[in-house]
Amino acid sequence: MTPETFLLGGDRPVRRLGFGTAQLTGPGYWGPRGERSDALAVLRRAVERGVTLIDTADNYGPGLAEELVAEALHPYPADLVIATKGGVVRTGDSAWHIAGRPERLRAMCEASLRRLRVETIDLYQLHRLDPDVPMAEQLGALAELRREGKIRHIGLDSVTPEQLTRALPLAPIASVQNRFNLLDRGSEAVLDLCQRRGIAFLPWFPLANGALTGDAADALDEIARHHRASRSQIALAWLLHRSPVLCPTPGTGSVGHLDENLDAAHVALSDAESKVLDALQPA
Template sequence: MTLGDLTVNRLGFGAMRVCGPDVWGEPADRAAAKRLLVRAFELGHNLFDTADSYGPHVSERLIAEALHPYPKELVIATKGGLVRPDRHRWERDARPEHLRRALDGSLKRLRLERIDVYQLHAPDPKVPFAESVGALADMRRAGKIRHVGLSNVSAQQLDEARRIVPIVSVQNRYNLEDRTHEDVLDACEKLGIAFLPWYPLGAGEALQSKAVRTIAARLRATPSQVALAWLLAKSPMMLPIPGTGSIAHLEENSAAAALTLSREDLAQLALQKGNAGV
């Protein structure tokens, strides 16, 4: 599928879980984290999602250490707009001056002159949304961003942003149990832009339902493969970015791209929607 002029496989990789516990600090085993990143690319995940706030800075640094100089097929999508005063806090800061500094930091850590996909991590209620997006548009004009993406936005905010700068992707929470952002997914489909569901496994929660487990057992697949195959079947614009710190889970998840669910299985999974969360 495409992100602007870039082509990527439909199953990406979420690089948030390569950091230490609570997405804070270094992982216990940096060498293992780097091996995981290399393996993710080898398995065909050529869209890596990260952010300056993961660690903070740790995920971006590990990606560069593991994979720079980058293979030409690898697309790195990072984000700015959140800060981490401590391990339990994720605070919004989408002031233009902060986004400019954040982008420069990401360029340096990722050892890039231009970020392929730079996503606004979340709108900041203290800053007019158009100002945050306008800052990304300026940095795109300056050649530091190839394509702009959004995260944690409403369909109205997507419309507003598109009047300022072309948008290639939206990243919102979405999985079998939580389909709150169905309207944003619909908008992405109409526009032909990628929808990156974060928490595609509901951080493990979407794997617990009876329907998922029953279908997985029948197909000799795993619950995570069923949850990811359901997402892939749900929309041609869906680009899941499952995250893991485990090579075994990574290998299991990547095999989901080859799993086809029948019409009956899809109908059954559609019925078990929980619509929990926000």
């Protein structure tokens, strides 16, 4: 593997800078966003630019993001890894309901298989742990789907270090997806655990949901000018420099913004610049 790639689950090499599909849907990840043809163009451009990790979820739309991925890219390139998520039910643009019963997880996984038009999902992530269902039952359902060949690898979303530690003996965990970015490092302990265990860490809101482009520190601007780059590119470059297991998947509905994000892979921060960024604190 090179510094630009990560071996997901020990057998699936992916480029660490991927693409997330949430921004292809409307406000609150509900319904469509703009023209369908624009969303398809972004997905196709991502693969043209060498993206090999696409992160989606059954509740983006709901169902819409997975359908767009299949419409744009199926049949998939052999090196493309599709990651999706289940375990949350949507009933409106601001209504999210955790659903971790084994029978619900199975039904969600099988629905994702149909929408994505695949027999096996490369990476199936539990979108949230259900506090009303024993962890062993939730992960047991995913492990059973894995034994049946419907899931290749299992991931977790929004977990604490303690939850991840408890999960590891129950099922092979290939990825964690927690909120993490230049100005929000609340999951630093989870990241450190992932690095020790060789688990991919897919940071969500890698650009602080736009905050980095609004009120970034002077230091961020200075480094961006030095590299003739944007603030967003520096923020993504910092993630790639921060840990070899970090695999950010920034999303956008714009081809131009997609190209800008992917160009961050070519920004080589010095150790001194990374230390300056390490020292930044939320405004």
